[in-house]
Amino acid sequence: MTSQEKSVRVRLAPSPTGFLHIGTARTALFNWLFARKHKGVFVLRIEDTDRDRSKKEYEQDIFEGLAWLGLTWDEGPIPGAPTYRGSSGPYRQSERGATYKKYLELLLEEKRAYFCYCTKEELEAERQTMLGQGLPPKYGGHCRELRSRPPGKKPEVIRFKTPESRVEFKDVIRGKVEFDASTFGDIVIAKDLESPLYNFAAVVDDYEMRITHVIRGEDHISNTPKQILLQKALNFPDVIYAHLPLILNPDRTKLSKRYNEMSLLEYRKEGYLPAALVNFLALLGWHSEGDQEIFTLKELIREFDIKRVQKAGAAFNLEKLDWLNKEYLKNLSTDEIVDTLIPFLEAKRLGPSREFLSKIVEVERSRMKNLNNFFEIAGFFFALPDYDPLLLVWQKEPASKTKVILKGILEIIDRIKSKTLSRTVLAEALADLAEKEGRGPVFWPLRVAVSGQRASPDPLEIIETLGYEETRRRIETAIKKIDRK
Ligand code: GLU
Secondary structure, X not given: OOHHHHOOEEEEOOOOOOOOOHHHHHHXXXXXXXXXXXXXXXXXXXOOOOOOOOOHHHHHXXXXXXXXXXXXXOEEEOOOOOOEEOOOOOOEHHHOHHHXXXXXXXXXXXXXXXXXXXXXXXXXXXXXXXXXXXXXXXXXXXXXXXXXXXXXXXXXXXXXXXOOOEEEEEEOXXXXXXXXXXXXXXXXXXXXXXXXXXXXXXXXXXXXXXOOEEEEEHHHHHHHHHHHHHXXXXXXXXXXXXXXXXXXXXXXXXXXXHHHHOOOHHHHHOOOOHHHHHHHHHOOOEOOOOOOOOOOHHHHHHHOOHHHEOOOOEEOOHHXXXXXXXXXXXXXXXXXXXXXXXXXXXXXXXXXXXXXXXXXXXXXXXXXXXXXXXXHHHHHHHOOOOOOHHHXXXXXXXXXXXXXXXXXXXXXXXXXXXXXXXXXXXXXXXXXXXXXXXXXXXXXXXXXXXXXXXXXXOHHHHHHHHOHHHHHHHHHHXXXXXXXX
């Protein structure tokens, strides 16, 4: 490792104007991996300069989403506390006003920035004129060289004297990127000395927080030349940029609004495992040298290489997430699945004993896609669903026969009782009856009686899990249902 790599400092700079969505989560992961890989520092900075749109609930969602994925930050806000971790704080832009003001005043003093008195109406008229002449609209620089405030006018904004040069930078993912800054016009960097705008605040903070690499979504690439020009004007050192590819629908259209704005925590609600989601996010634009697709976090840290991130848009494919989730479930021990299920079931107001839950997981784990789906497929263990009595009847058998068989099963079970209600003992005890009446007429009503469903795991496994008392209750319910029919 070179000495430069040792001092890697990256940041995630979300604006709390919306939930932590899939795009920001992917940016967080790539920054986090890069920091971990290079033994660097991962900073979380909350960009809440837009006071009207920034909300504490969004900030909370960002903290919770990152924590759920295990992407802890080395410096940044401490959730629920007024203090910060790290020595470059505060890490909320709303608390950094004095720093921005200092640099705004510096630029104004050096005449690299100026107050602009043009009103919205004047700017709009200028825009229309330029469009009418077939020119791309930009600010014409009316206030650039003013010596004093025009009478009767008030300062509207602060503009940066954007040099009319070409700006070039080397993007780690995209290679050489060039922009013609003469098309920008003098950009607005603040509304007033107390209200800086994004490009300016981000540049100041990246410098003050000693950020070495800016890894962010491609949607920010047009901001980069503006930020580079501001850095140069302020004599700040260069930063290395890496712009991550857009996330697209599988048909390569723009990612649907629903997924683009949905909180990452919705995936938790839907029952995905955080490790599967991290793995899924890692593959949104990156792949390893081989064809490995399943990675633990440790493996990701080892394998991740920002240079291997693709330029082309990354397809967001939920089927892949489902597949990964299933793979992760397969690799978990029953105990681990139970651990993840307990809070999930508690949220659904279910509190089964650990022992009962372990038994259910043993029966259902091969059919399980995610935690939510566990509830769908295993819900009948917790509460017998209501079902049509006719479902109990095997093919064209008369219902009276089904009733006799269920009664026969009940007697057999009564004889064995709880201590020995295992699958093998049951199979043996029911063997004669099944021989005499046929497997269908015996096991079909039994399956329906204990599960309330036509498709379920092996009824003997269900009985072993439910235990004597509950099995008995369910068979009695079935008999009563036939009587009532
Ligand atoms: N606040 C910006 C956003 O949420 C951050 C952009 C950046 O990383 O510079 O998109």
